[in-house]
Amino acid sequence: MASFENDDLSFKIGFILFPNLTLLDFAGPYEVFSRIPEAKVFLIAKDIGPIANKGGLTLIANDNFKTAPQLDLICVPGGMGILAASADEETLAFLRVQAIKAKWITSVCTGSLILGAAGLLSGYHAVTHWSSMDILPLVGAIPVDERIVKDRNRITGGGVTSGIDFGLYVVGEIFGSELAEAIQLMMEYNPKPPYKSGHPSEAPPAILERVRYLGHAEHQRRLDFFSNLKLR
Amino acid sequence: MASFENDDLSFKIGFILFPNLTLLDFAGPYEVFSRIPEAKVFLIAKDIGPIANKGGLTLIANDNFKTAPQLDLICVPGGMGILAASADEETLAFLRVQAIKAKWITSVCTGSLILGAAGLLSGYHAVTHWSSMDILPLVGAIPVDERIVKDRNRITGGGVTSGIDFGLYVVGEIFGSELAEAIQLMMEYNPKPPYKSGHPSEAPPAILERVRYLGHAEHQRRLDFFSNLKLR
Numbered sequence: 001m002a003s004f005e006n007d008d009l010s011f012k013i014g015f016i017l018f019p020n021l022t023l024l025d026f027a028g029p030y031e032v033f034s035r036i037p038e039a040k041v042f043l044i045a046k047d048i049g050p051i052a053n054k055g056g057l058t059l060i061a062n063d064n065f066k067t068a069p070q071l072d073l074i075c076v077p078g079g080m081g082i083l084a085a086s087a088d089e090e091t092l093a094f095l096r097v098q099a100i101k102a103k104w105i106t107s108v109c110t111g112s113l114i115l116g117a118a119g120l121l122s123g124y125h126a127v128t129h130w131s132s133m134d135i136l137p138l139v140g141a142i143p144v145d146e147r148i149v150k151d152r153n154r155i156t157g158g159g160v161t162s163g164i165d166f167g168l169y170v171v172g173e174i175f176g177s178e179l180a181e182a183i184q185l186m187m188e189y190n191p192k193p194p195y196k197s198g199h200p201s202e203a204p205p206a207i208l209e210r211v212r213y214l215g216h217a218e219h220q221r222r223l224d225f226f227s228n229l230k231l232r
Numbered sequence: 233m234a235s236f237e238n239d240d241l242s243f244k245i246g247f248i249l250f251p252n253l254t255l256l257d258f259a260g261p262y263e264v265f266s267r268i269p270e271a272k273v274f275l276i277a278k279d280i281g282p283i284a285n286k287g288g289l290t291l292i293a294n295d296n297f298k299t300a301p302q303l304d305l306i307c308v309p310g311g312m313g314i315l316a317a318s319a320d321e322e323t324l325a326f327l328r329v330q331a332i333k334a335k336w337i338t339s340v341c342t343g344s345l346i347l348g349a350a351g352l353l354s355g356y357h358a359v360t361h362w363s364s365m366d367i368l369p370l371v372g373a374i375p376v377d378e379r380i381v382k383d384r385n386r387i388t389g390g391g392v393t394s395g396i397d398f399g400l401y402v403v404g405e406i407f408g409s410e411l412a413e414a415i416q417l418m419m420e421y422n423p424k425p426p427y428k429s430g431h432p433s434e435a436p437p438a439i440l441e442r443v444r445y446l447g448h449a450e451h452q453r454r455l456d457f458f459s460n461l462k463l464r
Contacts (some may be wrong), residue, residue, distance in 0.1 A: 023266075024396075024419065027259030031392065034255075034287050042289060055266050056275060058292035109420075130420055139341065147424050159420025160263065161396060164256075169426045180447075181429040181439045187256065188341075188362055188391025190430030191423035192379050194401045197413040198422030207413045210446065214414075 011174070014042040014071040014098070016114070017051050018091065019059050020081030025109040028163030029075055032171060035183045044068045046090055054080070058192075065094040072103045073170070077112030077163070078129060080218070083225050086117035095120060106155040106170065108163035113222070115156075116141055121232050125151040129159035130200050131215050138226035161198075164189060243406070245276040246303040246330075248346070249283050249293050250323065252313030257341040258291075261307055264403055267415045276300045278322055286312070288375035297326040304335045305402070309395070310342030310361060312450070314456050318349035327352060338387045338402065340395035345454070347388075348373055351463050357383040362432050363447050368404030370458035392431075396421060 013033050015026055034041050045051055045061030052058060057075040074095065082200050095118040099105050107115050112128040115121050116139025127133070127149040128139040147162045148155065148169050155173075157166030166187070172180035197203035203211075245265050262288055266273050277283055277293030284290060306327065307326035317323050327350040331337050339347050344360040347353050348371025354399070358373040359381040368375040379394045380387065380401050387405075389398030400421070404412035435443075 022263070023259045027255045027282050030289070031254070031259075034289075036343045041287065055273065056294050057262070057266075060290035060292070062288050127281060145421075150314075159418075161419050161421040161423060164393060165424050165426060172426060177427065178439065178442075181427045181436065184425060184427050184429045185392050185432070185435045185439055185443045186391075186447075188430055189393040189422075189423075189425050190379075190434065191393060191425065192397050193416060193421050193423065194397060195409065195416050197416045198249035198420055200417070202422065203417045204413065207410065207417055210410075211414050211417045212368035215418075 001136070010040040011025040011036070011038055011073070012042060012069055012071045012188070013039050013073045013075065014044050015070055016074065016076045016091070017043055017059055018081050018085040019052050020054055020079055020084075021077050022079035022109060022160055023053070023057055023169075024160050025077035025079060025163055026113060028161065029108060029167035031187060032164065032167030032183055033044075033075075035186060036171060036175060036179065038175070042068055042071070042194060046088065049217075065090060068094075071098055073174075074098055074105050076107040076111035076114050078108060078113070082110045082113050083221060085114050086225065086229070091228070092118040096177050104153050104155060104174070106157075106182070108157040109159050110165055112136065112156045113139065113142070113226065117226070117229060121154065122231065124154045125149050126154065126156040127158045131159075131219060132222060133221050135226050137187050138229070151200070152204065235352040242272040243268070243270055243305070244274060244301055244303045245271050245307065246276050246295075246300055248306065248308045248323070249275055249277040250313050250317040251283055252285050252311055252316075253309050254311035254341060254392055255285070255289055256342060256392050257309035257311060257395055260393065261340060261399035261402070263419060264399030264415055265307075265394065267418060268403060268407060268409070268411065274300055274303070278320065297322060300326075302305060302333050303330055304405075306330055306334050306337050307320070308343035308346050310340060310345070314345050315453060318457065318461070324350040336385050336402070336406070338389075338398070340389040340398055341391050344368065344373070344388045345371065345458065347386075349458070349461060353386065353388075354463065356386045357381050358360050358386065358388040359390045360388065363391075363444070363451060364454060366452050366460050367459045370455075370461070372463060393454045432452055
């Protein structure tokens with residue numbers, strides 16, 4: 001049935017949500033994208049309704065893989081739930097089908113590994129959370145140690161907070177620098193990190209050691225999973 | 233009834249949620265605080281259940297003002313919904329009662345205006361979103377143009393993204409710099425804003441003009457509301 005809604009003319013941005021995602025991976029670019037006047041943001045998951053996260057935070061998906069429209073830009077956040085999402089054939093199929101016509105295919109943090117599991121980063125330069133950079137080659141991607149990596153129509157952001165830089169960069173690329181600058185001002189984004197430890201290259205060695213130790217078991221699970229993944 | 237749950241020994245952090253808050257005001261400090269091993273985070277609103285935001289994002293409150301425990305740290309985010317929250321006597325009463333025994337009373341962005349409406353910033357140095365700094369004196373606060381302002385047990389953060397700097401600062405103050413540095417590394421927080429426009433002092437004049445124009449009506453509503461507010 002033909003639709004005459006004005007919405008169909010808007011630029012459609014879809015976030016793929018899943019259980020146990022990292023809130024800030026999503027919230028950074030969401031805050032940026034939801035301020036684009038000519039865009040409409042869709043919150044999409046396998047099932048419409050609440051998406052449980054450990055720790056008690058619950059987001060609500062308004063669309064599932066059947067009700068979601070063709071997107072202009074897909075954005076996949078990361079988090080502890082990426083292995084389950086990467087093992088879910090419906091999620092991967094949705095990404096593959098959307099990717100055929102989407103103008104931009106993007107991710108923040110370990111969301112790039114889900115794109116990778118769907119075969120969408122094969123032969124592309126990409127970035128992910130610093131602790132998972134060694135997993136990118138397992139999905140055929142070429143890791144680049146930058147905060148934002150653009151290769152053709154793939155744009156990937158690094159870990160968690162990079163989603164803010166990523167979001168502003170994406171708006172600048174697609175809608176021009178004036179809107180991106182205005183949104184940066186609205187969000188008062190003149191960051192002043194209280195410590196110098198936001199990247200392995202600058203963190204004190206003992207801090208780096210501690211964080212690696214805390215993430216070791218999960219990193220091993222990811223290595224195992226992606227080593228055994230058959231990419232289509 | 234006496235409780236023997238171990239949780240009672242944890243450091244209790246409560247976010248006050250309300251309709252039409254700014255997601256990133258909340259998500260920045262949430263992402264930091266939820267990584268404190270010895271803390272428990274509570275999502276509190278007037279009513280348990282979904283909290284509607286314009287634009288389709290829905291968060292879920294797990295506690296209401298009756299079920300919430302005494303908090304060690306209160307954190308109030310900001311957003312378009314602050315006037316409704318500041319006019320809500322139940323919300324203000326909850327903040328006032330909690331503030332008697334809470335160790336820390338904090339806010340991000342225009343959340344400070346809700347604290348102010350509750351009378352909790354009277355005589356305190358504080359900060360808010362840059363566009364609302366002239367409203368702070370209307371609630372008896374002394375505005376300070378810094379990204380984070382600490383005055384006794386009040387810690388307020390500036391606009392939106394300052395919540396990340398604020399969260400790390402708070403963790404450093406309460407739990408020590410090593411944990412804060414580890415969390416900063418986990419969140420890969422070595423920001424690289426793509427533009428130089430995150431603060432009125434550095435934004436291009438035309439961009440500042442545009443953002444002020446877009447926010448003018450809401451700013452006027454805030455001025456009117458807080459000018460007429462009778463502080464108790």
